[in-house]
Amino acid sequence: MLPDEVLRRPAALILLQGTRQCGLLFMDSGAAGRAARVREGVRLVRQHLDDHPEMRGGYEAAVRICHIFARPAFYEISDRCNLKCEGCYYFDPATFREGGGHRGRFDSEWDGFLARERSRGVTMPYFLGAEPALEEKRLLVAARYFRRGNLGTNGTVRLDPDIPFRISISAWAAEESDDARLRGGSALRKALRLYQGDNRAIILYTVNPANIDQVPLMARICRDYGLPVTFNLWSPTTSLLGRLKSFTGNDDAFFRISTPEQSLLLSDGDLDRVRDVLAQAMDDFPDTVIYSAAYNRWSTRSGPLYDLDPQTGFAQDCGSRIGGSFKYYGMDLQPQSVKCCTPAVDCQNCRLYSGGWSSQFSPRPEHIATLSGFADWIGMVLTIGRIFLRPETDPEVFGGSSVQGNAMELA
Numbered sequence: 001m002l003p004d005e006v007l008r009r010p011a012a013l014i015l016l017q018g019t020r021q022c023g024l025l026f027m028d029s030g031a032a033g034r035a036a037r038v039r040e041g042v043r044l045v046r047q048h049l050d051d052h053p054e055m056r057g058g059y060e061a062a063v064r065i066c067h068i069f070a071r072p073a074f075y076e077i078s079d080r081c082n083l084k085c086e087g088c089y090y091f092d093p094a095t096f097r098e099g100g101g102h103r104g105r106f107d108s109e110w111d112g113f114l115a116r117e118r119s120r121g122v123t124m125p126y127f128l129g130a131e132p133a134l135e136e137k138r139l140l141v142a143a144r145y146f147r148r149g150n151l152g153t154n155g156t157v158r159l160d161p162d163i164p165f166r167i168s169i170s171a172w173a174a175e176e177s178d179d180a181r182l183r184g185g186s187a188l189r190k191a192l193r194l195y196q197g198d199n200r201a202i203i204l205y206t207v208n209p210a211n212i213d214q215v216p217l218m219a220r221i222c223r224d225y226g227l228p229v230t231f232n233l234w235s236p237t238t239s240l241l242g243r244l245k246s247f248t249g250n251d252d253a254f255f256r257i258s259t260p261e262q263s264l265l266l267s268d269g270d271l272d273r274v275r276d277v278l279a280q281a282m283d284d285f286p287d288t289v290i291y292s293a294a295y296n297r298w299s300t301r302s303g304p305l306y307d308l309d310p311q312t313g314f315a316q317d318c319g320s321r322i323g324g325s326f327k328y329y330g331m332d333l334q335p336q337s338v339k340c341c342t343p344a345v346d347c348q349n350c351r352l353y354s355g356g357w358s359s360q361f362s363p364r365p366e367h368i369a370t371l372s373g374f375a376d377w378i379g380m381v382l383t384i385g386r387i388f389l390r391p392e393t394d395p396e397v398f399g400g401s402s403v404q405g406n407a408m409e410l411a
Contacts, residue, residue, distance in 0.1 A: 065389070308348060
């Protein structure tokens with residue numbers, strides 16, 4: 001155990017954040033070694049802030065953001081969708097659980113369930129599924145219990161303004177023909193019209209080899225529609241990789257266009273291109289693109305992003321691993337025994353923004369050892385706040401234009 005006077009320091013709380021959902025941050029050094037590492041980390045953080053007091057505002061905002069995300073939970077609220085995105089991880093045959101039979105039970109128990117979840121201390125609810133916007137009434141009930149939250153949608157349904165959550169609208173291409181090809185139907189243009197200027201909305205552009213060069217156009221479109229944009233990297237499910245390896249043909253659902261010769265898998269060369277294109281977009285559209293240079297470098301490095309368990313192949317240090325108080329509930333409103341928030345995705349090839357950003361809450365040793373690393377970490381956490389939170393519901397996190405500016409400068 002660490003002394004209380006150490007644990008009460010904000011730096012120690014940040015350093016210990018890793019115990020929340022992905023195991024001990026310093027799991028390889030034993031309790032004594034871990035305590036020593038935390039104390040040294042606290043010392044370095046205090047030294048950075050003493051030497052550079054101009055960083056304190058950004059650091060304190062980062063601490064508040066980490067507390068907001070201290071107890072997240074994932075809730076499946078829909079098993080219906082109006083699109084067929086290539087490699088969909090929700091409808092993946094290895095993990096999909098039919099929930100239609102639970103529909104009446106879900107609606108009758110949803111209100112009381114959320115009341116218990118709020119009492120449990122959930123600080124950040126994520127509403128997901130096939131297409132959550134098809135279950136607007138369930139989101140309106142959730143709005144009575146949580147003032148913040150996040151939901152992923154394709155944007156083809158305009159949600160009631162009384163739903164206060166951050167609305168992450170997925171986009172797969174800026175060109176309409178590619179949008180329809182990759183998703184089984186055109187969605188982007190309708191989403192842009194429905195959510196133009198909506199302060200809740202942010203466009204989540206999933207980058208793959210077929211649409212890398214459309215990033216500048218996507219940023220321009222978002223700017224013109226008054227919507228911020230951030231980025232996700234397409235990641236394959238284990239089932240899709242298996243079908244590519246033993247290819248016997250495509251289907252008319254979620255494996256329509258992939259072949260062993262041409263798929264959405266990102267090669268090392270593709271990752272280099274992604275890194276350069278996204279960096280340029282940040283420079284060219286600073287008021288539209290919400291991203292981080294440090295995260296861009298980390299997420300596009302070659303090889304697995306995570307330390308993989310040699311037995312299971314699962315990521316051991318991913319911030320989205322389910323366990324302890326961090327729960328994932330299925331359509332039966334029961335906690336699911338799954339590895340993470342997207343259990344169908346192959347950990348070795350996972351570059352999804354959900355796991356990637358969740359893995360930045362706990363600073364790694366390199367983020368503490370140097371001033372530039374510390375600035376990178378602050379910038380990444382501030383960027384998390386700008387992606388997943390809203391100034392209207394968490395103004396203290398954004399702290400005015402100065403802190404928002406620091407997020408761009410530090411990251």
